[in-house]
Amino acid sequence: MRLAFMGSPDFAVPALRALHGAGHAIAAVYCQPPKPAHRGQRETRCAVHVAAEALGLPVRTPARLRRDEAEHAAFAALDLDAAVVAAYGLILPKPMLDAPRRGCLNIHASLLPRWRGAAPIQAAILAGDDRTGVTIMRMDEGLDTGPMLLAEAVPIGPETTASTLHDTLAALGARLILRALAENPPAVPQPDEGVTYAPKLTREDGRIDWSRDAAAIDRQVRALNPWPGTHTRHGEEVLKVLDAAPLPERTEAPPGTVLEAGRVACGGGTVLRLTRLQRAGRAPQEIDAFLRGYPLAPGDRLG
Template sequence: MRLAFMGSPDFAVPALRALHAAGHDIVAVYCQPPRPAGRGQKETPCPVHRAALELGLEIRTPARLKRDIAEHEAFAALDLDAAVVAAYGLILPRAMLDAPRRGCLNIHASLLPRWRGAAPIHAAILAGDAESGVTIMRMEEGLDTGPMLLKEATPIGPETTVQALHDALAEIGARLILRALAEDPPAMPQPEQGVTYAPKLTKEDGRLDWSQGAAALERRVRALNPWPGTYFQHQGEQIRVLAARIEAGAGAPGVLLDDAALVACGDGALRLTRLQRPGRAAMDADAFLRGFALPAGTVLG
């Protein structure tokens, strides 16, 4: 099948590789332009860009699409059977949505209509959902509102991290898009009930609010690492919390209940088990506390 692939982050790479391995004719790969990264701020291509280079595929990196008529015409000239979209990062205008014969098929990392939007994997863990999954949908101009072709669910356990769920959903998405292209299943409209939204995350979303319950905070730690990262303020530093577990305990929210990083929350307590100071290596709590004491009674910001 004659395809364009449109994606940027790690999540999209398994699908690109699966489509290539299956023998589809991927005539163009669209992804975000290289951006400065690292200490030297060197222009760095995104994961899909790197994978496409490895596979010898044509790469296109437009900075914007909405009003770029020349880009719309170039896309239409590809004469596509379908376009596969996975976390591309740019909104496709109507002219591009309508160009492929079978439309633009999106690999969305949730069980639609739950968690439309930019951060569905994080949102599912934050909310304490028992499961997540992937939906293959035919795109339209609304935000993740298009009709659904296929779905597959996977459980979210009490220790599931965002990275583990991300990787599982990426593999499911790669498998499902091959089925969708091969089987051309009938499209089913999304139900009107159960719609929720997962907005784009910001750095501020990672600040731990100790007035919340320990269960909600523990989910936040699992959901927001590595990005945007969860943290608290202490002695003028922003201390990252990379892992934590719920334990028994009670006290004023934010107060340390012992010398081993047990923090009182709005309901219950949270043991901080892996921490990181700015510019330093991440450490398990016992090693961290040998160089940066957090004595009982300390109030964390």
């Protein structure tokens, strides 16, 4: 089948490799343009760009699409059976949505219509969902509103992080898109009930509010690992909270109060144990090693 692939981050790479490995003719790979990154702000290609070049595939990196009629015409000239889209980062205008014979198929990391939008993996963990999954959807002009072709669920456990869930769903998406192309299942409209949205995350989403209960803060730590990460302030120092665990014990100490052995009082009398921390400019440390070298003492306040 003659395809275009449109994606940018690590999440999209397994699907690109699976399509190429299955023998589909990938006429072009679209991804975000190189951007300044790392120390020195060097121009850096996204993960899909790197993977496509390693596979010998032609890469296009338009900065915008909405009003670029030349880009619309170039896309139509590819004479595609379908386009596969996975976390591309640009909105496809109607002329491009309509160009492939079987449309543009999106690999979305949730069980639609739950968690439409930019950060569905993190949103599912933050909300305490016990499962999520991947939906293959035929795209329309709405935000993740198109009809569904396939979906498959995976569990979210008490130790699931966004990082581990990302990798599970990326592999699942690669498998499901191959099925969707091979089987051409009928498209089913999304239900009107149960629609939720997962907005784009910011660094401020990572600030810990100790007035929330320990279970909610634990979900925040797991959901925002690795980005934007969770953090708290101890005096003038900002501490990254990399891992934590809610405890069954109760306390009457005010939220944010440091207890013994790296435990912290949270909202509702609950307690969270910090298990791995990082200071600015330092390496991550397990809590016992951290406390040997940093004065985080019982009675101190975090905020």
